[in-house]
Amino acid sequence: GQQLNQSPQSMFIQEGEDVSMNCTSSSIFNTWLWYKQDPGEGPVLLIALYKAGELTSNGRLTAQFGITRKDSFLNISASIPSDVGIYFCAGRLGKLTFGTGTRLTIIP
């Protein structure tokens, strides 16, 4: 099935660093979503974006819905150990189409 292009595939950072990841698509979506998934669990919604150009924050997380409606980015500021996990973008046009995921690891 189709998956969105998400980068980077993995990140190794130190606690306190900022993180940036993005997602691109060849298709237009009317909603962009960012989820976090811990091992053995389902994805948990972090941020939802509903309008092109929209910039939304949720605590240390900031995400933007690209003007072309074909891309989105997620920033995490001042990372902490509980940020470890896999982050997925998803575009919605009825069903969700997910990105390939970004695995975030924090180096002690």
Add this chain to the structure above:
Amino acid sequence: DTGVSQDPRHKITKRGQNVTFRCDPISEHNRLYWYRQTLGQGPEFLTYFQNEAQLEKSRLLSDRFSAERPKGSFSTLEIQRTEQGDSAMYLCASSIGDLPGETQYFGPGTRLLVL
């Protein structure tokens, strides 16, 4: 707990056996979705229901797969004659509808291992 629940959480079966998974959506959520996630990949859409009507099925949903939502509440996903390639996490999600702001919430998933 008012979240999406799935049962069982884990299932190990032998190739050729049939398995059935259950999903209980958030109360009053009209839409229910099934996704499949293999190791290292994002979830992939399988099918969805609006109340009891199955409105879309992915090409990933072969003839061995069948999903039902008979009363518009819980849903079951059955896989007949399982194959090793069916090993994956099966995720269920629900939403009120499809309008902006009505996002999908996921359950914890059922992890299937076919030996």
